[in-house]
Amino acid sequence: MYDAIIVGARCAGSPLAMLLARQGQKVLLVDRAEFPSDTVSTHGMKKPAVAHLSEWGLIDQVLASNCPPIHSLRLDVGPLVLQGSAPPIPGGEFDIAPRRYVLDTLLAKAAVAAGAEFRECFTVEDLLFDDGTVCGIRGHARGGASVEERARIVVGADGRNSRVAQAAGVPLTVDRGAFCCAYYSYFSGVPSSSIELYTRPGRQIIAFPTNDDLTMVMVEWPRAEFPQVRSDIEGTFMASLDLAPEFAERVRAGRREERFSGSAELPNYQRQAFGPGWALVGDALSHKDPILAQGITDAFHDAAFLAAALGEAYSGVKPLDAALADFAARHMECSMPLFEATCQFATLQPPPPEMQQLLGALLGNQPATDQFFGTIVGTVPMHEFYAPENLERIMQAAARVA
Numbered sequence: 001m002y003d004a005i006i007v008g009a010r011c012a013g014s015p016l017a018m019l020l021a022r023q024g025q026k027v028l029l030v031d032r033a034e035f036p037s038d039t040v041s042t043h044g045m046k047k048p049a050v051a052h053l054s055e056w057g058l059i060d061q062v063l064a065s066n067c068p069p070i071h072s073l074r075l076d077v078g079p080l081v082l083q084g085s086a087p088p089i090p091g092g093e094f095d096i097a098p099r100r101y102v103l104d105t106l107l108a109k110a111a112v113a114a115g116a117e118f119r120e121c122f123t124v125e126d127l128l129f130d131d132g133t134v135c136g137i138r139g140h141a142r143g144g145a146s147v148e149e150r151a152r153i154v155v156g157a158d159g160r161n162s163r164v165a166q167a168a169g170v171p172l173t174v175d176r177g178a179f180c181c182a183y184y185s186y187f188s189g190v191p192s193s194s195i196e197l198y199t200r201p202g203r204q205i206i207a208f209p210t211n212d213d214l215t216m217v218m219v220e221w222p223r224a225e226f227p228q229v230r231s232d233i234e235g236t237f238m239a240s241l242d243l244a245p246e247f248a249e250r251v252r253a254g255r256r257e258e259r260f261s262g263s264a265e266l267p268n269y270q271r272q273a274f275g276p277g278w279a280l281v282g283d284a285l286s287h288k289d290p291i292l293a294q295g296i297t298d299a300f301h302d303a304a305f306l307a308a309a310l311g312e313a314y315s316g317v318k319p320l321d322a323a324l325a326d327f328a329a330r331h332m333e334c335s336m337p338l339f340e341a342t343c344q345f346a347t348l349q350p351p352p353p354e355m356q357q358l359l360g361a362l363l364g365n366q367p368a369t370d371q372f373f374g375t376i377v378g379t380v381p382m383h384e385f386y387a388p389e390n391l392e393r394i395m396q397a398a399a400r401v402a
């Protein structure tokens, strides 16, 4: 009997297993994948995610993987370009973008080092129920027979198509549908030291430096264009980069080192967070378009919130249901502002007139630009930045300069 069985061992599952094992709990972590392995995902990680890695004692290992820290953000919306850096938070002084096969392996190893039992190549087929309450899993190792394992809680950290959520019949609580499709690849010889965002009508280009001197470049298009994009990925990709000519020239001077990866399955939803004997974290709980690179950060937050809640419940500080309700509330409070912003950005529509006015007013106002970037990165609360008196200050400062 385990204290927790965690299904899925990437950004959400492994940190949760690590944190619970560090509390002394008996944890089984399973994943059908073999590690190291990649997954269809780019990997921009913002300052709040770096702060978690610092707190968990893992950031030095990420940096040692030959992955550069990123100190600036460049937002090019065509008529104007803003460059700056979101305000830091303790432990989160830079952004970083480690390859997923690097990050996920490191996280799974940290869970094992903390004492979690890890079974890779193990597929969960179904949940076990005892009088309506989830009490374990049924699954099999690769080529092996079905086995059953029991726990006080089963956590679905098993991504967008969560088997745990399906088996427990978990409903969506927010469903905004899918807006975009995306393709990305890795280029050598493309000097880049910032996160670069190029916003063009119906297109979003995202680039950042990653391991081994490579630059990740991703383009997003409206989802309806997916058949056309897929029929000529390279041609459509390069034609989209041409909307940002200086950047396109830099990419053309480099060399594509890997095949394109992509997806048209980029839904925006929240699911119910817990129920009798189960809880969800990461993409299983909440998925969003990658346009603001929020998924890994949210997965880390979920892991930290759920570990704290289970720690309280198992040490008798709170009843389990009350602790899980706190976890769900903290998840929503933390996740919703950037979830809403993501849905707005993912329409790929030009910014509304008030936003265009605001972006214009930020030009030349570095402190306000950095604060604005803080809202995208998650180090400045939206309600603080968008408070009427703050916006008024920014507009007045711009008027004085004009």
Ligand SMILES: Cc1cc2nc3c(=O)[nH]c(=O)nc-3n(C[C@H](O)[C@H](O)[C@H](O)COP(=O)(O)OP(=O)(O)OC[C@H]3O[C@@H](n4cnc5c(N)ncnc54)[C@H](O)[C@@H]3O)c2cc1C
Residues within 6 Å of the ligand: 007, 008, 009, 010, 011, 012, 013, 030, 031, 032, 033, 039, 040, 041, 042, 043, 044, 045, 122, 123, 124, 125, 157, 158, 159, 160, 162, 163, 182, 262, 263, 266, 281, 282, 283, 284, 290, 292, 293, 294, 295, 296, 297, 299
């Ligand atoms: C194109 C694209 C680009 C993205 N770019 C970014 C970005 O730049 N920054 C960012 O923060 N986020 C990005 N994301 C989002 C990010 O990938 C996710 O938010 C993140 O991977 C969530 O982690 P997770 O651990 O919840 O789920 P996942 O990473 O999906 O891991 C789930 C794990 O569960 C395992 N699993 C599933 N079912 C079973 C089963 N039945 N039995 C056993 N194991 C199972 C899988 O093998 C997998 O290893 C992007 C996503 C996409 C699609």
